[in-house]
Amino acid sequence: MTPLILTSLADLQSLTVDAIIDVRAPLEFAEDHLPGAINLPVLNDAERAEVGTIYTQVSPFDARKIGGALVAQNTATHLQGPLADKDGAWQPLVYCWRGGQRSGAFATILDQVGWRVRLLKGGYKSYRSEVVKTLYQTPLPHRLILLDGGTGTAKTALLERLAAQGAQVLDLEGIAAHRGSLFGRINTPQPAQKMFETRLAAELTALDPERITFVEAESSKIGARVIPPSLWAVMTEAPRIHITAPLEARASFLCRAYADLTQDKSALGALLDKLRPFHAGERIERWHAQAQNGEWQALAAGLMADHYDPRYAKSAALRTDAVHRIELSDLDEATLERTAEALHAKFS
Numbered sequence: 001m002t003p004l005i006l007t008s009l010a011d012l013q014s015l016t017v018d019a020i021i022d023v024r025a026p027l028e029f030a031e032d033h034l035p036g037a038i039n040l041p042v043l044n045d046a047e048r049a050e051v052g053t054i055y056t057q058v059s060p061f062d063a064r065k066i067g068g069a070l071v072a073q074n075t076a077t078h079l080q081g082p083l084a085d086k087d088g089a090w091q092p093l094v095y096c097w098r099g100g101q102r103s104g105a106f107a108t109i110l111d112q113v114g115w116r117v118r119l120l121k122g123g124y125k126s127y128r129s130e131v132v133k134t135l136y137q138t139p140l141p142h143r144l145i146l147l148d149g150g151t152g153t154a155k156t157a158l159l160e161r162l163a164a165q166g167a168q169v170l171d172l173e174g175i176a177a178h179r180g181s182l183f184g185r186i187n188t189p190q191p192a193q194k195m196f197e198t199r200l201a202a203e204l205t206a207l208d209p210e211r212i213t214f215v216e217a218e219s220s221k222i223g224a225r226v227i228p229p230s231l232w233a234v235m236t237e238a239p240r241i242h243i244t245a246p247l248e249a250r251a252s253f254l255c256r257a258y259a260d261l262t263q264d265k266s267a268l269g270a271l272l273d274k275l276r277p278f279h280a281g282e283r284i285e286r287w288h289a290q291a292q293n294g295e296w297q298a299l300a301a302g303l304m305a306d307h308y309d310p311r312y313a314k315s316a317a318l319r320t321d322a323v324h325r326i327e328l329s330d331l332d333e334a335t336l337e338r339t340a341e342a343l344h345a346k347f348s
Contacts, residue, residue, distance in 0.1 A: 001111050003121045004093060007141075009205045016091045017118060018086075020068075024124065030193035032122075034127055035096070040078045042071040042102050058277045062104050064101075072134050077114050077115070088278045091116045099123035107256055119321045121204070128194070135228035141209040142188035144170075144234055145347055148217040148322065149243035151181065151308040152250030154331045155216045157245075157257070167348045168213045175199045178223030180216075181308070183271055185263060196225045204231070212347050241343065242322035251300040253331040264289055275307060 004015070012035065022029050025048040043051060055063035064135070092115065098104035099122050107117045120126065134140075147155040156173055163169045165194075173180050177190045178233040185284055191199065207213055217240060219315050220227050249278040261268050272287050283306060290299040325347070 001107055001117045001119050004118050006126050006130055008065075009021060009201055012202075015093065017091050019090070019092045020062065021106075021113075022096075022124070023094060023102050028124075029099070031192045032059060032128070032198050033124070035198065036082045037095075037192060038082075040082060040106075041231075042096075044074075047074075055235055057258050064081075065255045067101075068105070071102065072109075075106055076108060077108050079109075082197075083110075086115070087258045090112055092117070093118045093120060095120035095123045095124050098125050110169075111171050131194075131197055134201050134204065135197055137228050138230060140204065140230050140234050140306045142204065142207060142213055142234060143211070144215050144238040145233065145323075146215055146217040146240045147243060148237050148240040149245075150250070150312045151304050152331075153243040153245050153252045154253055154257075154258075155243065157253075157336050158269050158340050158343070159216055160216050161215060161336055167340075167344045168207055169217045170203055170207065170213050172200075172216060172218055172227070174221055175203065176222040177223045178224050178225065179258075180218055183258060183303075185255045185266075190223050190225055193225055197228055199284055200228070200231065214343070214347075215239040235268065239323040239326045241326065241347075243326045243328065247301055249328070249330045250304060251297050254300040255296045262296055263296070278307065322345065 004011070015197075020034050022033045022037040022039050023042045024033075025043055025045045026039060027045050029037075029041070033039070039296070048066075051063050051067040054066060061265045069334060092110065094103045094107040094110070094117060096106075099120055103123060104129070111117045147158055149155055154177070156171070159169045159171055163171075175195055177188050187247050190196070215235065215238070218227065219233070220232055255262075261271075264317070268291050269288055272284060272291065275287075276284055283302075287299055287302060290296075290302070326339060326343075328339065
């Protein structure tokens, strides 16, 4: 077996293996794992808990004996299942928590089968230390420009069009699976903080730091996920492109972008109730009535005018002047396409 010693996250980009196999328990894998890894656990969650209890309450020897039998049984299941069609040229990278007994036992069996196995030295823990180094301990070299503007100014849509034209972008809301506001929950759960950081670190590693990267201006949290300090430091110093559009145009755009929220009026009502500490009851009830009556344009306009815009104005007063200002008369597809082309030409 050939060990892989990570010296940086870039090592994973040049890695030539056919599969990355995480042999940890499913709950460990769900919290975070190497990009592109598949989960073939040698101990499931219940078995891992059982072996750990035996280790602490009975004896390490008994735990290793029972654990070894379970690892052998589960490895046999994987050999007869997901790995059954792999030929002799197949090359996997295997890891567990610290590159110890679980991955060592699994990799030894695969090696004896005849596959050229690589074992990640230090396991997931070594990978996680590189993520922490990148996002918490080392200044990032990236050159960012932020797309800034009030709610509904189509910043995410502009990012998508910039990317389609070949510009370099970092979609934080996409990585966090959240649109960055009370109403921003996407229909998939947000990743755990560690998984968010794994995806973020992978995206940053793939970017060319010499090129401009467009990023949507965010607060330090996107939903429940926190932007790590190394990236946040670059974002707070980055120049901004300030985008404005009329309230009606923004409301119309939000009705298209957040169309999924209109499908569940009960869930939308629960979100509106979360605004009660900030607004008079009469206003909340008016928003509820608009939601029940399907008056989406009026609801979107009211939420922006009375809730989001005042808060944006307060935070905007603390920011540095924008390097570029764009006033859009509408947010139609053609307008967004032309705007993205102009931004790409001017800043990329």
